[in-house]
Amino acid sequence: MTTPFxxxxxxxxxxxxxxxxxxxxAAYYTGGTxxxxxxxxxxxxxxxxxxxxxxxxxxxxxSPTGKVAGGAVEGDVPHTVEMLSLDNVFSPEEFTAWTASxxxxxxxxxxxxxxxxxxxxxxxxxxxxxxxxTRLITRGDGRAGEDVSHAIGTVEGLPAELAEPVTVEVRGxxxxxSAQFEYANEVRTSHGGAPFANPRGAxxxxxxxKERAYTVPMTFFGYGLLPLADTETALADRLGGLAHSxxxxxxxxxxxxxxxxxxxxxxxxxxxxxVLARVTxxxxxxxxxxxxxxxxxxxxxxxxxxxxxxxxxxxxxxAIAYKLPAVEKITRLLEVEWNVGRTGIIxxxxxxxxxxxxxxxxxxxxxxxxxxxxxxxxRLGDHVMVHRAGDVIPRIEAPVAHLRTGDxxxxxxxxxxxxxxxxxxxxxxxxxxxNGRNCHLVAALSYAAGRDQLDIEGLGHTRVVQLVEAGLVAxxxxxxxxxxxxxxxxxxxxxxxxxxxxxxxxxxxxxPLSRVLxxxxxxxxxxxxxxxxxxxxxxxxxxxxxxxEAMRQVEGIGTEKAPxxxxxxxxLAPLVDKLVAAGVNMTEPGATPPAPVTDDGSAxxxxxxxxxxxxxxxxxxxxxxxxxxxxxxxxxxxEKLSRNQMNELIERAGGRSSxxxxxxxxxxxxxxxxxxxxxxxxxxxVRLATPDEFAALVADHLDPL
Ligand code: IVH
Numbered sequence: 150m151t152t153p154f155x156x157x158x159x160x161x162x163x164x165x166x167x168x169x170x171x172x173x174x175a176a177y178y179t180g181g182t183x184x185x186x187x188x189x190x191x192x193x194x195x196x197x198x199x200x201x202x203x204x205x206x207x208x209x210x211x212s213p214t215g216k217v218a219g220g221a222v223e224g225d226v227p228h229t230v231e232m233l234s235l236d237n238v239f240s241p242e243e244f245t246a247w248t249a250s251x252x253x254x255x256x257x258x259x260x261x262x263x264x265x266x267x268x269x270x271x272x273x274x275x276x277x278x279x280x281x282x283t284r285l286i287t288r289g290d291g292r293a294g295e296d297v298s299h300a301i302g303t304v305e306g307l308p309a310e311l312a313e314p315v316t317v318e319v320r321g322x323x324x325x326x327s328a329q330f331e332y333a334n335e336v337r338t339s340h341g342g343a344p345f346a347n348p349r350g351a352x353x354x355x356x357x358x359k360e361r362a363y364t365v366p367m368t369f370f371g372y373g374l375l376p377l378a379d380t381e382t383a384l385a386d387r388l389g390g391l392a393h394s395x396x397x398x399x400x401x402x403x404x405x406x407x408x409x410x411x412x413x414x415x416x417x418x419x420x421x422x423x424v425l426a427r428v429t430x431x432x433x434x435x436x437x438x439x440x441x442x443x444x445x446x447x448x449x450x451x452x453x454x455x456x457x458x459x460x461x462x463x464x465x466x467x468a469i470a471y472k473l474p475a476v477e478k479i480t481r482l483l484e485v486e487w488n489v490g491r492t493g494i495i496x497x498x499x500x501x502x503x504x505x506x507x508x509x510x511x512x513x514x515x516x517x518x519x520x521x522x523x524x525x526x527x528r529l530g531d532h533v534m535v536h537r538a539g540d541v542i543p544r545i546e547a548p549v550a551h552l553r554t555g556d557x558x559x560x561x562x563x564x565x566x567x568x569x570x571x572x573x574x575x576x577x578x579x580x581x582x583x584n585g586r587n588c589h590l591v592a593a594l595s596y597a598a599g600r601d602q603l604d605i606e607g608l609g610h611t612r613v614v615q616l617v618e619a620g621l622v623a624x625x626x627x628x629x630x631x632x633x634x635x636x637x638x639x640x641x642x643x644x645x646x647x648x649x650x651x652x653x654x655x656x657x658x659x660x661p662l663s664r665v666l667x668x669x670x671x672x673x674x675x676x677x678x679x680x681x682x683x684x685x686x687x688x689x690x691x692x693x694x695x696x697x698e699a700m701r702q703v704e705g706i707g708t709e710k711a712p713x714x715x716x717x718x719x720x721l722a723p724l725v726d727k728l729v730a731a732g733v734n735m736t737e738p739g740a741t742p743p744a745p746v747t748d749d750g751s752a753x754x755x756x757x758x759x760x761x762x763x764x765x766x767x768x769x770x771x772x773x774x775x776x777x778x779x780x781x782x783x784x785x786x787x788e789k790l791s792r793n794q795m796n797e798l799i800e801r802a803g804g805r806s807s808x809x810x811x812x813x814x815x816x817x818x819x820x821x822x823x824x825x826x827x828x829x830x831x832x833x834x835v836r837l838a839t840p841d842e843f844a845a846l847v848a849d850h851l852d853p854l
Contacts, residue, residue: 155196160207163200166193170213177353184552186534187443188475191237225293229318229377232272232288234463235446235470241425244447247469248421251449254466255457261450263393264427265408265415267470268370269441270324270352273297275307275369276377280314282307287356297356306369306406316380317388319405320373325352326439333365334547335524343550344525346534347477348441368440371397371405392450412438417450426828428471433825435473436539444472476538479549480504482531485516485560489568491592492672493585497522499533499545506537514543518578519562528557585720586670587624590617597625597668601676601793603657604664607650615639625668626727629654662689662737663797669724671717673710676793680800681705687742689725689735693718702743739801770803771846775815777804781823786844786851802850810835818843
């Protein structure tokens with residue numbers, strides 16, 4: 150979708166627009182927080198450009214369309230070759246039109262493109278003299294930049310010494326990864342500073358700050374390698390002749406970090422279609438990346454093509470930025486709600502002035518936990534930077550400190566559970582009602598009865614509320630003790646509904662252990678983790694007998710999670726006993742218990758139990774050893790299966806289920822409407838199957854649902 154233009158109606162509005170854009174741009178390059186988010190800025194600049202093309206005689210010299218953004222300050226270091234900006238495209242059509250204009254300029258189709266993520270940080274030039282890092286310079290106005298050599302040693306990916314004693318300039322982007330950003334704000338607020346609104350502002354501020362009492366690490370990704378005045382002629386000539394992709398390989402060999410180390414490495418592509426497929430792939434991975442990207446940069450790869458295309462005053466003609474929709478917008482924090490979840494966790498949620506991000510209207514954002522609110526120094530009424538990428542729940546990054554008016558209000562933390570009034574356990578990051586999962590019993594029971602857990606038809610939210618309010622159930626096990634008379638006495642419960650519900654409850658008792666475990670709602674375990682635990686241990690008795698060490702043997706349970714899962718199971722023991730007494734199944738069909746551990750600590754026996762093989766996969770079966778991803782709508786024999794049931798089926802048939810396609814994926818079941826996952830499977834050469842082909846493959850395992 151093309152970003153719409155800001156409509157400028159007269160010369161006064163044009164002058165105002167230029168002023169706003171210049172201010173926003175200055176804030177952007179100096180680490181301040183702009184009052185305009187990226188989207189608003191792009192719209193404004195496009196509006197300015199549209200006005201200028203109609204009224205070229207009125208173009209102001211400071212217009213952001215005509216010059217390299219940013220501004221040089223006296224005393225800045227001149228760049229050997231100007232550090233240019235990039236022009237933007239916003240759609241496949243605009244990109245295709247750009248390739249056509251490039252082809253006209255160079256007299257033939259571009260032979261090869263390089264495609265890499267557009268990293269959302271700050272451009273920097275790093276000068277190496279005989280292999281030693283001697284100077285760091287910001288982009289400034291493109292012709293000269295600020296000397297920020299004091300930051301040498303704090304930027305990961307820029308080694309103090311290269312693998313060879315060469316004299317070169319490496320250009321690239323300095324940014325903060327999410328972890329570095331979290332750390333930066335933690336350190337900064339603990340030193341009394343206002344938190345940075347986002348990683349970009351944090352890198353800008355950190356890079357320029359001298360004499361800080363603390364250091365905050367950042368990360369560098371190189372995207373350019375060029376000779377300096379002192380570079381030996383042979384090397385300078387060599388660099389001048391290398392393709393962009395070759396320069397990046399060389400940079401990596403010299404020890405400089407490049408995108409090659411990330412999940413979205415730079416690649417080359419021969420056709421426009423290949424470039425667009427890569428754009429789709431990078432866009433699909435964006436939400437999972439540990440650093441921000443705001444687009445994809447496409448370059449003519451060959452040095453000869455670049456030379457023929459040349460550069461304009463602002464940007465090269467051989468490269469373009471394919472902008473992705475903005476994932477950040479500024480809006481206001483109106484309120485904080487405290488919601489109790491089904492396990493008793495009390496989670497703060499931000500209520501926002503509605504804002505549109507990438508096509509969705511955002512009204513709520515997660516605030517994680519109370520510590521997070523304190524760390525970010527959030528207040529009611531604050532302008533906040535809201536981040537939303539992919540299907541991930543939107544989150545607030547930080548207040549935009551300079552937009553504070555002084556009228557903002559402190560956020561009040563609850564002193565007792567906002568739901569039941571019990572005390573709050575604040576000993577962990579996530580606060581919890583001391584009443585635990587009994588606090589929000591309706592939520593806990595509705596979840597347990599859900600389709601992916603015990604799948605109790607007829608036990609929806611309203612019915613659960615009725616049962617709880619009538620005092621008939623006080624925990625999950627009580628459901629199985631309900632009598633016909635008790636149910637019949639309830640409002641809107643006829644004979645048929647009662648018998649159906651009793652039959653559904655009876656059937657639920659036979660659900661596999663994995664679903665029973667999931668229904669219990671052990672904190673830190675969802676559907677797939679519950680399946681892995683159940684398959685690993687095979688019986689509830691084994692699970693309960695497991696200590697932290699034994700729990701750690703389950704794939705995906707690390708040192709951190711194991712103790713809390715073991716503790717949760719202790720807390721749940723009385724409920725589990727009650728469920729056992731009610732006749733609920735506590736075994737996992739098809740799973741073999743782990744071999745008992747002998748005195749010397751090693752597993753005895755043949756070692757062929759499921760405990761010593763892949764978790765989530767039973768032995769043998771048509772999918773043995775395969776990792777399978779399901780995408781798109783299922784049809785035919787699989788039509789009624791939820792994603793969770795598909796994953797269960799895969800695991801019953803011996804395979805491992807996964808939600809993302811990678812080199813490790815062996816099969817992608819792609820139904821109608823499959824999008825980026827199918828595209829990725831095609832690019833990686835992963836085998837694809839239709840739902841019907843897959844159903845035939847696992848026909849023997851389709852049954853037990
Ligand atoms: S190439 C002459 N490659 O985007 C070509 N730039 O909006 C100049 N950027 O100033 C840059 N990732 O700070 C290039 N892979 C990448 C990039 C990248 C981020 C930044 C860079 C540039 C800005 C232009």
